[in-house]
Amino acid sequence: MIKRLLIIAVVAATTALTVQAGKYQNFKVSSYIRAQDVARMADDKFLNDTWQTVSSQVDLDKIYLETHRDAFTVDEKTMLKVKKFFLSKGLEVGGGITYTRSEPTDFETYSYARENERRQVKEVAEYTARLFDDFILDDFFFIDLKNDDEIAAKEKSGKSWTDYRLRLMADAGRELVVNPAKKVNPKVKVIIKYPNWYDHFQGLGFNLEEEPLYFDGLWTGTETRDPGSAQHLQNYLSYNIVRYFDNIAPGKNGGGWVDAGGIHMSMDRYAEQLHLTMLSKTPEIILWNYMQLYEVKIMPQMRAKWQEPGVSFNYDEMTAPFTKDGKTVTPSTMARFADVTLHQTDKLISQLGRPIGLASYKPYHSTGEEFLQNYLGMIGLPMDMYPQWQERQQILLTQQAAKDPQIVARIKAQLKKGGDVIITTGLLKAIKDQLADVCELECGDLKAIVNDFGWFGKSGREFIIPQVKYYTNDAWEVVSAGRPLNGGVSGYPILLRDTYSKGMLFVLTIPDDFGNLYDYPAGALNIIRRAMSKDVGAYIEGPSKVALFPYDNKTLVVENFNDEAVSLRVVINSQVSTLRNLLTGQQLQPAQIPSVTGFFRYNRFFGYPDGSTVFDLQLPAHSYVGLGY
Numbered sequence: 001m002i003k004r005l006l007i008i009a010v011v012a013a014t015t016a017l018t019v020q021a022g023k024y025q026n027f028k029v030s031s032y033i034r035a036q037d038v039a040r041m042a043d044d045k046f047l048n049d050t051w052q053t054v055s056s057q058v059d060l061d062k063i064y065l066e067t068h069r070d071a072f073t074v075d076e077k078t079m080l081k082v083k084k085f086f087l088s089k090g091l092e093v094g095g096g097i098t099y100t101r102s103e104p105t106d107f108e109t110y111s112y113a114r115e116n117e118r119r120q121v122k123e124v125a126e127y128t129a130r131l132f133d134d135f136i137l138d139d140f141f142f143i144d145l146k147n148d149d150e151i152a153a154k155e156k157s158g159k160s161w162t163d164y165r166l167r168l169m170a171d172a173g174r175e176l177v178v179n180p181a182k183k184v185n186p187k188v189k190v191i192i193k194y195p196n197w198y199d200h201f202q203g204l205g206f207n208l209e210e211e212p213l214y215f216d217g218l219w220t221g222t223e224t225r226d227p228g229s230a231q232h233l234q235n236y237l238s239y240n241i242v243r244y245f246d247n248i249a250p251g252k253n254g255g256g257w258v259d260a261g262g263i264h265m266s267m268d269r270y271a272e273q274l275h276l277t278m279l280s281k282t283p284e285i286i287l288w289n290y291m292q293l294y295e296v297k298i299m300p301q302m303r304a305k306w307q308e309p310g311v312s313f314n315y316d317e318m319t320a321p322f323t324k325d326g327k328t329v330t331p332s333t334m335a336r337f338a339d340v341t342l343h344q345t346d347k348l349i350s351q352l353g354r355p356i357g358l359a360s361y362k363p364y365h366s367t368g369e370e371f372l373q374n375y376l377g378m379i380g381l382p383m384d385m386y387p388q389w390q391e392r393q394q395i396l397l398t399q400q401a402a403k404d405p406q407i408v409a410r411i412k413a414q415l416k417k418g419g420d421v422i423i424t425t426g427l428l429k430a431i432k433d434q435l436a437d438v439c440e441l442e443c444g445d446l447k448a449i450v451n452d453f454g455w456f457g458k459s460g461r462e463f464i465i466p467q468v469k470y471y472t473n474d475a476w477e478v479v480s481a482g483r484p485l486n487g488g489v490s491g492y493p494i495l496l497r498d499t500y501s502k503g504m505l506f507v508l509t510i511p512d513d514f515g516n517l518y519d520y521p522a523g524a525l526n527i528i529r530r531a532m533s534k535d536v537g538a539y540i541e542g543p544s545k546v547a548l549f550p551y552d553n554k555t556l557v558v559e560n561f562n563d564e565a566v567s568l569r570v571v572i573n574s575q576v577s578t579l580r581n582l583l584t585g586q587q588l589q590p591a592q593i594p595s596v597t598g599f600f601r602y603n604r605f606f607g608y609p610d611g612s613t614v615f616d617l618q619l620p621a622h623s624y625v626g627l628g629y
Contacts, residue, residue: 023059026349028255028284029342030062032096032138033082035069037291042078047085054293055089056324057335059343064136064286066096068124070103079131095128095135111145112172113153122176129181129188137177139195139221139257142204143169165205166365173207174214191254193219196233198241199370199400208387209364212249219254219286220245222277225261226269235561236377236547238273242280243355244362244385255284260292260334266304268622270334271313271341272561275624278345279549279557281355285342293335306563306621313341313622348626351582353553357384358422358532360396361404368399369426375514378561379544380529382536393419393534399426408434415503422506422532425466439498439505442469447512448492450481457521464512468493478506478531479524494520495528506531518544530609533573538629541569546619555582558617559624572613572629579615582626591616 031054033041041047054060063086067074086093099121102108110117128135143150143165154164178190192215194206201208212218222238225231238256245253256277262269277285287293303315318340321330360373362385373383376396389395389410401407401423408431411421415438428435428443435441446467451459456479465481475498482491496507508528511517520528526541533539536550540558543566549557560566569591570579579588591614593607608614619625 023061024342024346026346027278027282027342028061029059029287029338030064030092030255030284031060031287031290031293032064032136033066033290035066035072035074035098037289038065038067038074038082039072039078041082041085047082050290050294051085051089053333054290054335056327056329057331057333058287058293058339060091060287062092062094062284063290064094064096065132066098066138067128067131067135069098069100069138071101073124073127076127076131083131093132095132096138097124097128097135098138098140099124100140107140107144109140109143109145111147111149112143112168112176113149118172118176121172122180125177125181125190126184129185129190133185133187134189134191134216135181136191136193136219139193141169141173141177141192142201142206144204162202162365166202166207169205170207170210173211178214178216189216191215191217191219193257194221194245196221196223196237196241197231198244199367202365202367208248212252215252217252217254218245218249220256220277220282222256222273223259223261223288224273225259226265229261233371234374234378235272235276236383237371237374238276239280239547239549240374240377240383240385242277242282243357243383246280246282247384247386253282255282255286256280257286257288259288260296263296263302263334263337266622267302267315267318267334267337268304268306268311268313270337272559272622274338274341275313275345276559278342278349279352279355281349281352287335287338293333293338296334298331298333298336304563304622308620311620311623312344313337348557348582351626351628352555352557353551355384356536356550356552357382358394358396358535359390359392360385360398361389362387362398362400363403366400366403368402368430369424369510369514372398372424372426372510372514375517377547379517379520379525380540380542380546380548381532382548382550394422394532395419396422396424396532397427398424399430401427402430407431408437411435411438411505412500415505416501418502420504420506420534422508424508424510425468426510428468428507429466438500439475440471441475441496441498441507443467443507448481448483448490450483450485450492452484452486452488453479453481453494453521453524454485454491456523456527459516459519459521461516461519463516463519465492465494465509465516466512468496468507468509470496470498474498475507479527481524494524495531497531520544530571533571537574538570538572541571542566553628555626555628557624557626558619560619561622563621565618565620567616567618570615570617570627571608572615573609573611574613575611576613576629578629580628582628588615588617588627590614 224233258273377383451462477493479494480491482488485491494509498505529539545561
């Protein structure tokens with residue numbers, strides 16, 4: 001960015017010492033107790049000691065008591081005792097079930113092709129419904145077995161493993177869980193909690209198309225933990241997955257669910273997951289689990305290197321002694337991190353409207369470029385995924401959209417009415433022949449190694465991209481890359497555009513390693529963000545790993561996931577006089593922007609859109625700010 005005076009935005013930090021005890025204004029905070037731990041609570045000392053530690057450090061509204069896990073069921077006497085205890089503490093109490101036979105054995109589930117195990121599943125649902133008016137299925141209501149009975153049933157069905165399991169589990173949920181539970185307790189609400197690996201659900205029988213229709217509600221796993229661990233989930237998923245499930249079953253998505261995974265990286269990594277979950281405007285969050293709130297101790301290594309005054313999640317203030325109910329409490333477990341983070345976020349949420357973003361069409365049970373939208377969210381493109389086609393000014397289509405046999409017809413209709421279609425190289429490769437009726441493009445097996453984006457800067461490393469081929473003067477490169485590009489001998493499209501009827505088709509090149517999107521220089525990302533901001537009304541300029549969360553009441557949140565402070569610009573696609581910090585009330589004044597001259601003024605993507613307003617700000621490491629205009 002051009003050097004300039006930066007307006008320092010006071011970030012949304014609330015000191016731990018000023019957080020007041022009490023419930024939350026905009027959402028409920030709950031926790032969940034595993035069956036084996038509920039059984040231990042038959043011991044009065046254990047029950048009281050755990051409550052004292054947890055409740056002194058975090059405010060809870062509800063507890064979910066699990067009846068069954070790993071082929072173990074808690075006896076009714078203990079269940080009723082523990083339920084009565086938490087009711088006496090002023091908490092709501094619900095039930096829970098985990099349909100596993102052995103978690104240590106690769107999360108072994110029940111076998112739904114075996115009648116005796118089907119009967120056990122049904123009996124657990126009936127037992128739980130007798131004790132509670134609502135219960136939630138922890139995220140193991142799938143099948144991961146290929147025993148001889150499942151193989152025989154699958155072969156008899158004539159279906160693929162995916163189609164067999166989708167049908168099996170959709171039927172099992174209705175026949176073995178929901179209907180039997182409601183027969184025992186007609187007013188019971190049965191809720192299914194889905195895990196965070198949504199792009200792989202169909203392979204194990206989670207049926208997002210049918211199950212939300214007959215379950216009374218659903219919950220969302222928003223744990224992103226350590227992106228370097230087995231699942232490789234990006235931070236943005238903690239927000240994005242809630243929005244996707246909201247769009248699948250409007251009004252039925254009950255809340256998010258975060259565990260202690262990632263806390264070894266720092267307190268910030270845990271806090272970010274909680275914060276992002278609540279930015280989705282979900283009505284409740286479960287802190288998984290109660291024993292983690294009791295046992296995971298605060299340790300010095302949870303204090304990250306970037307901790308300094310002004311960061312949004314302040315370790316030193318969170319771990320300082322505080323007063324609650326007239327007593328001085330010295331924080332000892334992660335429960336304190338959750339309490340401060342959620343009370344702090346609560347103050348921001350009330351000012352935010354309904355989340356909006358760039359619509360992305362992901363048909364049910366689709367595959368291809370899995371979890372890509374989370375990487376795009378981390379480069380500042382606000383995502384809003386839907387299982388149905390959306391009528392918007394712009395729509396993003398990844399390889400997943402190839403599952404829709406009408407996809408090219410939909411693309412043509414969108415372009416003919418004057419809208420934009422943004423496709424990824426993964427989708428181009430999947431539908432090249434059909435898409436040729438719109439634009440003749442090629443994306444085969446040829447690759448390029450790039451690190452230079454010309455006018456838009458250089459990346460810090462070389463990486464591999466697919467080569468997109470097109471006819472000269474039929475399509476145009478908006479952003480290009482090479483090795484090198486300036487002064488080099490070849491270049492390849494990063495963002496390509498072509499016109500069709502009244503609309504515009506964009507092709508966004510996705511690196512072989514999605515993580516290399518974070519290596520795109522800020523100049524290139526700025527052009528990409530601008531081109532894709534029509535339905536959002538604003539975009540950001542700056543490096544990667546900064547996310548934008550816009551809302552329909554002209555508010556937005558900008559969050560920095562980098563380990564260092566960043567300088568940013570917020571561009572509003574309309575004329576506004578100021579940008580207001582939602583928590584401090586500070587008024588940011590527009591930046592003075594020089595006019596674009598020379599060659600660049602003929603390129604529609606240089607400079608800023610007519611009538612737009614630009615603001616400078618700076619964000620500390622792992623911090624956020626809420627803004628209104």
